[in-house]
Amino acid sequence: MLLLRRCRSLTRFGPLNTQRNPVAPAVASCAVRLWSSGGSEDQRSYRHAHGPRWRHALAGLLAGTGAVLAYGLHHHQADQSDSTSLQTIEKISTPPIFTQEEVNSHRSLEDGVWVTYKGGVYDITEFVAMHPGGEKILLAAGGALEPFWALYAVHNQEHVLEILSEYKVGELSAEDQKKQQTVKSSDPYSSDPVRHPALRINSLKPFNAEPPPEILSDSYITPSAIFFKRNHLPVPQVDPDSYQLRVEGLSEGVLMLSLKDLKTKFKKHTITATLQCAGNRRSEMNKVKQVKGLNWGIAAISNATWSGARLRDVLMDAGYYPDVSQWARHVQFEGLDKDVTGTTYGASIPLNKAISEDGDVLLAYEMNGEDLPADHGYPVRVIVPGTVGARNVKWLGKIIVSAEESHSHWQQNDYKGFSPGTDWDTVDFKSAPAIQELPIQSAITMPADGAVVDRSDEEVTIKGYAWSGGGREVVRVDVSVDGGKTWQVAQLRSSEKEQAPAPSPPPGQAWAWKLWEVTAPLPQEAQELEIVCKAVDNSYNMQPDTVSPIWNLRGVLSNAWHRVKVKVRED
Known part of the structure; x- marks a missing residue:
């Protein structure tokens, strides 16, 4: 019966994408193979005793977003019937032992998806197959979970450890555990800048905070120190002397610009513009019904003066000409902030906004008359006035003129609005456009x-x-x-x-x-x-x-x- 329930779950939720398509036969057969015939009798017993009672919540641990974690917690309520008593677990005398090489061989749905954490081995194949965020979770497959945990420290909580324990299938060999211990893991947030103590923190790693509202309205121009902070990843340390901005997708090939080039080759423009997080005032929606994301109050919005080169001027210098608009529709941006896999933050805006003389899109290197602070994109960020904060990419490393939107998670599977009747069982992220301009x-x-x-x-x-x-x-x-x-x-x-x-x-x-x-x-x-x-x-x-x-x-x-x-x- 347990196996049947697992198969039905796979069919219900579908593989790796946000649309609810039936799971592929290969995946279904893989699940049957993994749970019925794979491994020794001890392995099968251990899996049974450690049945994934909390199967849906691990995505938050791996994918690092409150939205995905909460998605799992929602479905946990429907799956408590699969739980196994602690007394049964205690009867398992010795867990199976696996080598790191064996764990490394489980990096796909076909071969199984395994990860390690503090000497334990965890099989999350079924969960990845059914979850719309599965492609990101696969980045951790075959390796240690510790680097992801360090990156997404918000999930380092006791109840998440309990969730993870339900997927345990064995232990890593003592020899491989020793090897892991010799590799020192560093905190990717250790070089983050010092922040003003007045900020009200929503998460520490990555750092997200807003000023007290009464301070926010005291000044038309928000001081940089109390300007709301919205980071998705660790703040990168960028050497301004070696900084290079790459511009591609136009007729002149690739254009590389240093910080000095941006400051000397292009006229400096200054605008005053407000940035607002798409989740500003999310706490009020939480009072109606729980939503997924940081619990922002009313102060995930701030106003500043920004100075830099116009994006339009840079694109012209890179070879833009009017005929480009016959095939290009978007300008993509990639940041220098990255996760442990090297995946960088990315977003895009419509081409007509980027090249408009009235669009005022800047490659900004100054904020409120000074160099950009580290939290706000030093040495260069995009300022897209009138547009949601998520498109104002910080620590800018690359610009791409393209026929397509950015393929980034934050463009395709986040920062989109849906009907009040849409829930995590029915959501199709492809059905909604990415947020650009924000409402009144x-x-x-x-x-x-x-x-x-x-x-x-x-x-x-x-x-x-x-x-x-x-x-x-x-x-x-x-x-x-x-x-x-x-x-x-x-x-x-x-x-x-x-x-x-x-x-x-x-x-x-x-x-x-x-x-x-x-x-x-x-x-x-x-x-x-x-x-x-x-x-x-x-x-x-x-x-x-x-x-x-x-x-x-x-x-x-x-x-x-x-x-x-x-x-x-x-x-």
């Missing part, structure tokens, strides 16, 4: 949710930010203190000067946010205020009033009316 957004930074105001003050001052993607200008912010029954229009601030609004930017080039403020009288006899804000841009796009209709399994594009509740304290 606003949030209240002061007062904080749960704050208290005195009745004797007679009024409350409310502050926040507003921004819209695609260069659309925010033209109005409406604020209510009674949950949306009545409204006031906030005063907008679009420059570093406290009260003076800057002239409107050219149409389609409103890259920076607007800070806003309003002072509202306290409603008589109200013991609690529900403060609400909503923004409107110059295309008259408006924020939805509630989260539920825009909820999605990745928790991205969260832009419903922002709400905080404040107590009124009587004298």
Whole structure:
């Protein structure tokens, strides 16, 4: 029966891709071979006793994303019936012993997928076959799990160790364990820069953090030290003297540019632009229903001045000409940050955005008038104003003009929006376009949710930010203190000067946010205020009033009316 259940699981979930196709016969037969006839009687007994009760959750451990880990935890609830008692496990006297050479031979679905961790050997074949993130998990096949664990330290937790233990099939030979111990593993995050203690940390490795909201709205230009940090991998150490940017895909062959070339061959341009993570305000979606990803508050957004060479000028220098657009559609970017397998962060943007004279896409080497900080892409990063932060690739190493989007995981299988009715059983990442421009957004930074105001003050001052993607200008912010029954229009601030609004930017080039403020009288006899804000841009796009209709399994594009509740304290 256990074998039958395993086969049904393979058929249900399908192999290695995000579409729910039936598993290939070869994979199914492989699973039968592995679980019925493969190995000795001791191996089969040990496998049975250590049946993969938590089979779906290991992907988070290997793939290193909260989304994939949570996917597994969701399915764990349906598979507890396969669990084997600890008493049964204790009856297994001696686990099978495997050599590293034997483990190395299991690196595919056909041959089985095995990994080692702290002397144990784990067979995750079935799990990889059924999981949409299987291709990334296969990167660890045949080798030690420790480097992946060091890279994705967020999963170094007791319950994940328990999950992994369910896949154990034996032990690594003592000789090979000694060999592994002689190889010193280093922490890939040991050279990460020091961060400001005011930041509110969402994950340490990789480092992801946001400033306190009340600090965020204190300055139109966000200081680099408290600008939100969004890293997917360890921060690379790049020597500016030997740095080379590779540009390819155009008629003149490959163009190599040093940092000095970027600074001297091309005119320096400066823009003020807001960057926002696709997961900003994800915590509000979590309150409706659990989503997958870092639990960002309202401050995964910041505003800075950026200086560098225009991407358009660099592409022209590399041989771009108008006929290129007959076959090319995208410009791909690859970062210098990489995981233990050498896989680098990547993304792409439409070609027409990259070459537009009004697109203002920069290869930036300065932030707020200084060299880029390490956390923000030193020595060069892409700034794609009006576009989701994920496309603003840091530590830029390569630019490719192409007919295709980037094949990166972060372009193809992440940062996409789906219907509220789509879940991890039905999601098909290929069915949704990658997020580029972001929708209209606003949030209240002061007062904080749960704050208290005195009745004797007679009024409350409310502050926040507003921004819209695609260069659309925010033209109005409406604020209510009674949950949306009545409204006031906030005063907008679009420059570093406290009260003076800057002239409107050219149409389609409103890259920076607007800070806003309003002072509202306290409603008589109200013991609690529900403060609400909503923004409107110059295309008259408006924020939805509630989260539920825009909820999605990745928790991205969260832009419903922002709400905080404040107590009124009587004298």
